[in-house]
Amino acid sequence: MRLGRPGLISDYATDTAIFRSNVARFWFLVLLVATVVLGLGGSIPLGFMTLSLDGEATFYLITTLFAAIAAIGLNLVTGVAGQVSLGHAFFLGVGGFTAAVLGGLGETRRVFDLASGDFVEQVLLFGFELDMLIWLPAAGLMAALAGLIVAPVAFRLRGLYLAVVTLGLVFLGEHLFREWDVVSGGVGVGRPTPPLSLLGFRFDQPSEVLGMTLDRQKKLFLLGFVLLLIFGLAAKNLMRSKIGRALSAIRDRDLAASMMGIDLSRYKTVAFVISSFFAGVAGALIYTVIGRILPESFNLLLSVEYIAMILIGGVATVSGAVMGAAFITFLPLIVRTLAGFPLFGFISTSPGGGFPTVAHIEEILFGLLIVVFLIFEPLGLYGIWIRIRNYWKAWPFSY
């Protein structure tokens, strides 16, 4: 019926469908198959280059998958519900350290106690060595709980006051992580991330699965991909449900929304809690790629990175958040590659080199991209993609 007129949407069910057309379904399937092939160690020839999962890019790719989960979470509260949150780093940290405490190894030291004159066990690091089945959901739930505690302050406030309060949250959280060293390991030291062992199956060690030998990176990649798929679909479904509609209404005009009977404080709390849950799960996993979690990494810059992800990717879309996460995560690699070209010879690659170094360019680009996207393409990469698609849809009669 809609053959040849994919843009025509004439009923509500089509409008809210996850895939609007079979074409979208087809490409999603292609992406799915390609990713699984990649994850299982295959390579995909693309004519001019061959895609495969090894080398430096893999590290960034895996980080992207986990970061995308957190970005989708932030997009729910900031993109869909319109509540600007600069506190995402805090929720990532809560998730990360909850996971590290529940799943990680504890550490104790025998010290001489002056009062009793005996040796006593002093706890250096809390650790309960639980299974991933417990610590992964717990990380999300703990972050969600933190979100629930913050929400009463958040839903009373509007606009910029909320942005500054969540910014304050990051500073308070950073102080907490820095000082509570039995949990976080202390500044500059941190603690190892928990082993990724799901009911005895190790994601962080090479092993044989269904007759294929998979190394650590491939397993992490597949884990990240499956989780991203689950969380992405969950977010997509949430957006098209009653809750999603209520949140969009709040974003568009909160007063009008409350006139229509939408309970503002309830839905804002829901948005914060769900978004924090996403952040908590992501925070528990992102640092397992590096293997170490540091208390000082959960600072304002991290929050700004996530804001940049959803801005550059596309506000209030799941695919936009994923694109943005990929873009920001790959930015260091992109800048380093650029520095290799003679045209960009002025970028010095050694950290001690003169201005501008790779790190400088990275940060400048980071700020510049936020500014440029806000001025020229508020819909982000997603908007650019829509424009390119529309151009070719009407080709050669596009204008």
Place this chain on the structure above:
Amino acid sequence: MTQLIQTLINGVSLAAIYALVAVGFVIIFKSTQVLNFAQPALLLLGALWVTYFTTVVGINFWVSLIIAIALSAATGVFVERTALRPMVGKPIFAVAIMTIGLNTMLTVFALAGLGIDLRPIGEPWGLKTIEFAGFVIAQRQVAALVTAVVLTSALLVFFKYSRMGLAMRAAAFDQEVALTQGVSVAAVFALSWALSAVFAMFGGVFVGAGVGIDRTAAVTALKALPVVIVGGLDSIGGALVGALIIGIAETLTSTYQQQFLPQLGTGFAQVVPYLVMFVVLLVRPTGLFGTEEVERV
């Protein structure tokens, strides 16, 4: 008792620095409805100009100060023209987030100019102190307080009596109406950014006075955010009261917390401004002196 009064004196002088930066936030917010997250970068850049002329070029502090005022104002106007002007009429969040992007960019330039070591400001006060009734007061503390009082009073007089000040108040009240009355809103925007950058520069000078300036100075500007929020985003008087509350709360904590509540960890005073902000906002969601938002349905 002596320690308490000494702490209060330190608190007031810290408040003077916060007030300088906070007034910068308020000027921009009142006239353009933008919360300027780029204030930390403006503070660093301002301090950078001063130390550049005093230490690298090697000229007199006061001359450097005047050049730095001009350069800071120019920076403010430049930022407003290039980045903020295209955003007029866009949602306030978009603009606020854009200033975060600006802050990231400008900070890189400022820090590249400053280098990684502590740079002396080159001010005449140094670490000299005066003794008054048994209390030791650093000259730079007095200078900060005097500067804050003089500059803020000058600003209030400017708003109240000058033609441009009237125009700025009109634009803050209603941009469109002001425009129809012949006020150049563009000039108002430019001037607010220039003024704000200059206030931030003075904040930077006093953050660095005596000890020198490095990247950590930007943290002071970020702590001025709770100050404006406590006082209310659109009230200069509120910013001053907020600065006093936060400045004194912070110095009291840094003096007594290690003694009474060491469990809270070292450097707890640094996050006290944010705690005070949480408490105030729980009671009054628009700060102590902020205008409550009235919405029409």
